[in-house]
Amino acid sequence: MFPNQVVDSFRGLKTPFYYYDLDVLKSTLSEIKKHGLKRGYHIHYALKANHQLHVLEIIKEAGLGADCVSGGEINRALEAGFEASQIAFAGVGKSDDEILVALENDIFCFNCESPQELEVINSLAGKMGTKARIALRLNPNVNADTHHYITTGLNENKFGINEEDLDSVLNQLPELSNLELIGIHFHIGSQIEKLTPFEQLCEKANQLNNYIESKGYELTVINVGGGFGINYHHPNENSIPDFDGFFELFDQHINLKPHQKLHFELGRSVIGQSGSLITKVLYTKEGRTKNFAVVDAGMTELIRPALYQALHQIDVLTSELPPKKYDVVGPICESSDTFRKDIEIPEVRRGDIVAIRSCGAYGEVMKSTYNLRPQIASVFSDDLG
Numbered sequence: 001m002f003p004n005q006v007v008d009s010f011r012g013l014k015t016p017f018y019y020y021d022l023d024v025l026k027s028t029l030s031e032i033k034k035h036g037l038k039r040g041y042h043i044h045y046a047l048k049a050n051h052q053l054h055v056l057e058i059i060k061e062a063g064l065g066a067d068c069v070s071g072g073e074i075n076r077a078l079e080a081g082f083e084a085s086q087i088a089f090a091g092v093g094k095s096d097d098e099i100l101v102a103l104e105n106d107i108f109c110f111n112c113e114s115p116q117e118l119e120v121i122n123s124l125a126g127k128m129g130t131k132a133r134i135a136l137r138l139n140p141n142v143n144a145d146t147h148h149y150i151t152t153g154l155n156e157n158k159f160g161i162n163e164e165d166l167d168s169v170l171n172q173l174p175e176l177s178n179l180e181l182i183g184i185h186f187h188i189g190s191q192i193e194k195l196t197p198f199e200q201l202c203e204k205a206n207q208l209n210n211y212i213e214s215k216g217y218e219l220t221v222i223n224v225g226g227g228f229g230i231n232y233h234h235p236n237e238n239s240i241p242d243f244d245g246f247f248e249l250f251d252q253h254i255n256l257k258p259h260q261k262l263h264f265e266l267g268r269s270v271i272g273q274s275g276s277l278i279t280k281v282l283y284t285k286e287g288r289t290k291n292f293a294v295v296d297a298g299m300t301e302l303i304r305p306a307l308y309q310a311l312h313q314i315d316v317l318t319s320e321l322p323p324k325k326y327d328v329v330g331p332i333c334e335s336s337d338t339f340r341k342d343i344e345i346p347e348v349r350r351g352d353i354v355a356i357r358s359c360g361a362y363g364e365v366m367k368s369t370y371n372l373r374p375q376i377a378s379v380f381s382d383d384l385g
């Protein structure tokens with residue numbers, strides 16, 4: 001990932017910055033094509049993981065659609081060249097303005113999360129004299145076995161329509177004449193590393209699919225969302241997730257009717273391993289019980305460790321000294337501004353360059369200006385020449 005000439009180019013750049021290895025992205029997309037698109041699956045890339053235009057253009061080129069969770073993301077997807085007919089719009093709190101953006105562009109489908117939202121979309125579509133295609137986001141009550149901040153498919157989560165409310169929603173639908181029900185949608189969580197939760201999801205989706213079709217609806221879209229995890233512990237050995245196993249599982253367990261297509265919304269697994277946060281050691285501090293390496297990136301550039309206790313591998317790119325134990329910390333005035341604790345890395349000095357790995361997803365998009373931190377650059381491997 002970081003041959004000498006890449007590290008040499010890093011020396012001339014102002015840190016911190018995000019670095020995207022587009023070869024990793026392209027190899028990942030090839031696997032998705034080979035195992036997913038070839039099976040006839042529709043795969044929407046979840047923009048919320050990373051919305052860099054350059055990244056989006058490459059993903060679009062590979063044949064993926066877009067999954068958006070805000071009006072801003074819908075506009076960005078269109079700007080990147082996605083067709084409106086490839087854009088799905090999810091989210092538990094769609095504002096009127098955002099719904100209007102989606103209606104004006106006649107996007108593919110709204111993934112709807114509550115009875116009240118159905119009424120609002122119906123009424124706005126009516127005012128515009130148009131019809132909205134919708135899928136019901138159903139809460140399958142499947143435990144994704146991931147960090148509790150990123151499970152989304154349990155009854156206690158705010159997302160989706162719970163099973164006990166399904167009948168009343170189906171009864172309400174005939175009155176909502178500006179809505180066309182085309183599918184069902186699920187999303188059980190993120191960074192799901194074991195496949196078992198997806199197997200449970202398939203079972204639930206099959207049941208609900210049969211049930212809703214038995215009520216006289218024709219569902220053409222079975223959308224099982226995203227959530228497939230990446231290997232944060234071994235980003236080099238596992239730079240591409242096992243898409244063969246992932247799509248094969250759905251092939252085995254989902255029961256599609258002849259008029260139905262399977263849809264996915266993958267975010268992290270598409271872009272996660274392509275990105276790194278490149279940062280410089282500002283200071284080293286020898287404590288009585290701890291050594292600290294203070295780097296020039298902080299939770300303002302990468303909040304995942306502070307927000308979800310996420311682990312990122314740290315590679316020292318410019319030191320080959322013997323290993324030493326450090327807490328690698330940022331400059332922000334919060335104790336949670338710590339990337340790793342008690343990690344063994346080659347001894348570092350002021351000015352050494354460090355890569356925080358697997359940051360392509362939910363990294364740069366979550367940056368903030370807390371402490372009035374400056375904007376940072378995004379560098380792509382094809383910029384380096």
Ligand SMILES: *Cc1c(COP(=O)(O)O)cnc(C)c1O
Pocket residue numbers: 046048049067069090091187189190191225226227228265266267268269361
């Ligand atoms: C976040 C999200 C995704 C993408 O999740 P990943 O874990 O990044 O694959 C897909 N669908 C919906 C509705 C989401 O909210």
